[in-house]
Amino acid sequence: MCAQFMSISRIRPRYVVTLPRSVRKRRKVKVGDNLVWLPLSENEFLTVVLPSDRYKVLDDIMGDVQLTPEAKLAAEESYFAKADKKVTH
Amino acid sequence: MPVIESEFLLALRATDPKHKAALDAFRRFPDIEVCSAAFLEIAWLLRSKGKRPGEISLALSLLRGELETQGVEEIPLTASQIARAHDILTRHAMTFFDALILANAEESSDKRMISNDASFDATHTVQRVMLK
Numbered sequence: 155m156c157a158q159f160m161s162i163s164r165i166r167p168r169y170v171v172t173l174p175r176s177v178r179k180r181r182k183v184k185v186g187d188n189l190v191w192l193p194l195s196e197n198e199f200l201t202v203v204l205p206s207d208r209y210k211v212l213d214d215i216m217g218d219v220q221l222t223p224e225a226k227l228a229a230e231e232s233y234f235a236k237a238d239k240k241v242t243h
Numbered sequence: 244m245p246v247i248e249s250e251f252l253l254a255l256r257a258t259d260p261k262h263k264a265a266l267d268a269f270r271r272f273p274d275i276e277v278c279s280a281a282f283l284e285i286a287w288l289l290r291s292k293g294k295r296p297g298e299i300s301l302a303l304s305l306l307r308g309e310l311e312t313q314g315v316e317e318i319p320l321t322a323s324q325i326a327r328a329h330d331i332l333t334r335h336a337m338t339f340f341d342a343l344i345l346a347n348a349e350e351s352s353d354k355r356m357i358s359n360d361a362s363f364d365a366t367h368t369v370q371r372v373m374l375k
Contacts, residue, residue, distance in 0.1 A: 221360075225291075226288075
């Protein structure tokens, strides 16, 4: 995680927040982009910026997933084969 | 409240053939519920495709976020549903995840499921509404 700069935003009525200029400059975010909030703890979130077409992002990640009986069985076999194994990095 | 399963979640992909039908369903059924077990199946479908945990986390968060935005409620997976899934498996030929999703869907308020998958008809406990 890169923590070379820090900006603070105040939560305004209706929970509106403005992205600080430093954040906007650092990552070319555009009006209409999506922010995905991944809760890490009670007061920590990881925010991921995604382009405005979030369905396209789902396509990019899940494009090759099929829901055929064969694919379902393969997923199931993978589940039982890997369920007790740690994920390696 | 009809429930949705993995097929519907995959239909949220931009180029999925049922994408438009899924978006229409949000308008047709304002009180949809989603089976938690469907997220489990999607996660394992992605894992079996070699996706990294970070990608899977992002995909599930995007799906959950989309459903939350559409006001979709989640039916939590419980121990009794897991037991019921295994009960279904003793009587019917279906995958573990399908049995889990079916057991999960049986807890919905009106026991209707938006799905084109006929394997969910096996128990006759859930009425299917076609995703079209």
